[in-house]
Amino acid sequence: MGVHTMRAGVLTGGLLLPAWSMADWAVNMPPGVTGTSQDIFSLHMTILWICVAIGIVVFGVMFWSILAHRKSEGHEPAHFHENTTVEILWTIVPFVILVAMAIPATATLIDMYDTEESDLDIRVTGYQWKWRYDYINDDFGYFSNLTTPLDQIYNRADKGEHYLLEVDNPLVIPAGKKVRLLLTANDVIHSWWVPEFGVKKDAIPGFINETWTRVDEPGIYRGQCTELCGRNHGFMPVVVKVVPQEEYDAWVVEQVAAAEAERQLTQKDWTLDELMVRGEQVYNTACAACHQPDGTGVPPAFPALKGSAIVTEDMPAHLDRVINGVAGTAMQAFGPQLSEVDLAAVITYERNAWGNNTGEMVTPMQVFEFKSQQ
């Protein structure tokens, strides 16, 4: 019974869909590209049509009464006010309908909860306001930041095609493989959602939630953080690139090598200018969201770095703030998030940008030593 209604729902829905899903005026849920999302879609359509049907019956009776049984039509009121039979009937019938809905829903839910036997595990960590993806089997990981320029957001430039849904480093997964996602967060609760996968799960600080997906069709899929997580909650997209297995394997090799190269960079002799260039990049992706691109912050929530005593004078405190964060505030510990090079670069940048011209430089080795002293 459950399966049949489901089919019927999908069919009717499918017939009407093409007309609906015209570009911007999309009115329905996308059926998506995974088994889960398609199961959900058919559940959605089933319930929708059941509700529409009940609505037609109930409102039908009501409108007919409204039209026919009005005083202006000279209709005399009846006097009945009870009927045990119909009352029992309209208690039991909805109940039966609900049971019919619950059966396929239960099956889908059980399937969604089955995270066993995955081919690949990825840890997804929510930060204010970016995602980090750690490929725990292969020992590398990276951040994924919004790349939409502020000029577009503040209407100073034309908005691009993927406005607000574009990132620097998307999550990359192989097609056709069961990928298990281990979700957690570093600060507040976030929620990782890709509508086309039918996957949405909260990332909760201190706990790990598991979910999974298997995408057969290669492509780029976009979603967003769906749990209010502070100022830039609306600017925290999720982008997933699904690639064929071979491409994926090649990509992994590349990433592992890049991670190694990054470690090498610590040894290199850096000049102030090189650090400033790199630092500006790091600052704009990692820090500008709070401290603003021009270093003025949003006091009192986010202090200005321009002219701040810590940033212009107290070097050890500066290292400490950036590497260890400030417990209990939005200022996270960037030590574990950024490489020594990036830390050195961003600190150097902050000490010399926006008129903070201290002329001082922090090298990756200094950062390394500071870290190892702790």
Added chain:
Amino acid sequence: MATDQTYYVPAQSKWPIIATVGLGTTLYGVASIMVNGSQGEDTGSAWTVFFIGALIMAYMLFGWFGNVIRESRAGLYSPQMDRSFRWGMSWFIFSEVMFFAAFFGALFYARVFAVPWLGGEGDRASSNMLWEGFQATWPLINTPDPEAFPPAKEVIGPWGLPLVNTILLVTSSFTVTVAHHGLKQNNRTKVKIWLAATILLALGFLALQAEEYVHAYTELDLTLQSGIYGSTFFMLTGFHGAHVLLGTLMLSIMLVRIFKGHFSADKHFGFEAASWYWHFVDVVWLGLFVFVYIL
């Protein structure tokens, strides 16, 4: 003010608005103390606001209750009015039960779900990946992050002070009942003796509870900061203690009123309300004793 009514509807009263100003000022003061304090600012003026509010509250309490007592003694309250008071007090106590239920709920949730998950058991066992080395135990004498939440050395066992306190409170529930019987028999001396005994038992309880807190803080390092065990422990016992204090105050006022010759054998709702409240405080303690200390 018509006394021919079957139901006494008081004419205007200034107390509610005074109570509003009092409560608002007090709480605004408390909030300011906390906020300024945590930002390292001066809290002097916040304390002033708080004290002004508290004074208004005290004035209001004496005034309002005084008013009610006078009306009651003037015979304005019909039996129906008395029933309104009874419903009012019963539902108020029910609301208090639900207030404690929130904290008991937190305790159960932490014990049954959160702590085991963090320790690597149950449905969200993988959470333990984030807290390597953390083992779930109850009482929680280690926390996932011992640096942020330094755990207690030890927790308080049930069979010392808490047992004594249980005996004190249960006894006091009996003594207050005996006092009530005395009142119904119009035996004033009996009321005075047993009510006074109840209050003494209550004070004994409070003293021991204070002693226990000092012990916890100074010797066991069991504090509000020592993780979820300390949090739930102090939250439950602390709010309970505050309620015991309030109950003791109510009983003391009843004792004063008894000495002043208030109440009669068949009309003494104020006394009954206080004793209901007292039984409620007692029952909550039994819950605490079982779920916080023993289990």
Added chain:
Amino acid sequence: MSAVIDTHAQDHHHGPAKGITRWLYTTNHKDIGTMYLVFSFAMFLLGGTMAMVIRAELFQPGLQIVEPEFFNQMTTMHGLIMVFGAVMPAFVGLANWMLPMMIGAPDMALPRMNNWSFWLLPCAFLILVSTLFMAGGAPNFGWTFYAPLSTTYGPPSTTFFIFAVHIMGISSIMGAINVIATILNLRAPGMTMMKMPLFVWTWLITAFLLIAVMPVLAGVVTMMLMDINFGTSFFNAAGGGDPVLFQHVFWFFGHPEVYIMILPAFGAVSHIIPAFARKPLFGYASMVYAVGAIALLSFVVWAHHMFTVGVPLAGELFFMYATMLIAVPTGVKVFNWVATMFRGSMTFEAPMLFAVAFVILFTIGGFSGLMLAIAPADFQYHDTYFVVAHFHYVLVPGAIFGIFASAYFWLPKWTGHMYDESLAKTHFWLSFVGMNLAFFPMHFLGLAGMPRRIPDYALQFADFNMVSSIGAFMFGATQLLFLFIVIKCVRGGEKAPAKPWEGAEGLEWTLPSPAPYHTFSTPPEVK
């Protein structure tokens, strides 16, 4: 039902006191009811203005008017003010006015406490609104204030917000205690429980819900207070707590809370539909049982707001089934209303228009609720505009239309004048169109994937957002018309008879219009 009123007793009473003390010191249920209603409408305008800010920012993609942090404050304050400032006080105001008249009581059971309940509200909202002007801004974590965004990461004003919630809680609890004591103790002789008007029944059950869950809300904000200021770790995994614990406790309060915002409207509509269908309410007893069932079920469904937080499978299934069950008693109510209209003799004055719209649109909101209740599907709906559409459909044409219907229904009784019927009909039709234009497209937005609580959105959501904003402005502006109609009605107009509605039933219609300052000093006899 008939009533005998001892008119002689009225003579002893003086009317209202003069000047401001009438309102400050009053113990009169009608004065207090009026104050609640006026306060509620003021808060509706304030919360609505915030909604206008939200809709204006969302009119187009990009950031135009406000910065994200202020947007979040608007969303939060809009939700809090509408829920705690507009809807709940409006219902308490209606209860104050109508309960004593409906059950034949001289006043509310505990009149001084009644006054205190009211005055605490402006006090609480003064504190709440003042947070907008504090350093760091007002609460910005949504009306559901999930930890740790509201604890570790909350603005300094959070502590003030917490105490404001405490004060609101005290106010609601005392208000509810008063309602229960009045209903249980002050009914006129002969009015057995199963003869009570439905508005009385629904309020009795609402009051029970309030007393059961407001203390839980107080408990959860107290835990927040401790986490913020005293280093406890209720909602912090590092100390063995859990952010999700916050959500469990919050929603244990929060779900019954949404029924608190609808049950009194159910009651009022159950008076209005029979009155204008000129036919007794169908299925009185089953209406009562249905409300009881809804209230009981509401305690065991809270985690349907948390389907995506990682509740274990068994819990997920339990909460899904329990939530779906609520459709059964709610359905009984809808069917009963329809059956009451069926073969009646209907006219469509403003109260009836609002009541009929209530039945239709609330049912639509109920249907989307049922869709949300299907746990796997909720993984797609959750925290999108589909949810926003759902709850505005149950709250705006549900709670708010219920209140408008009640207001028009009882205004003649309160003021002694008929309101301007054609203006009221205009108010209805503009509201009806504006409201649907504003909130129906939100279903589409949600299904297409637009998350809620965002100040800016991807381009594919632009068109429907613009439609929605236009509808919202229309609906908002229309509410000024309501203000005008009420003021006009208070100041004068056609004199209202004791029973202005041909089919209305109940003790309140046996009193003259406007109802005398003191009513039923001697209880009427109910046969």
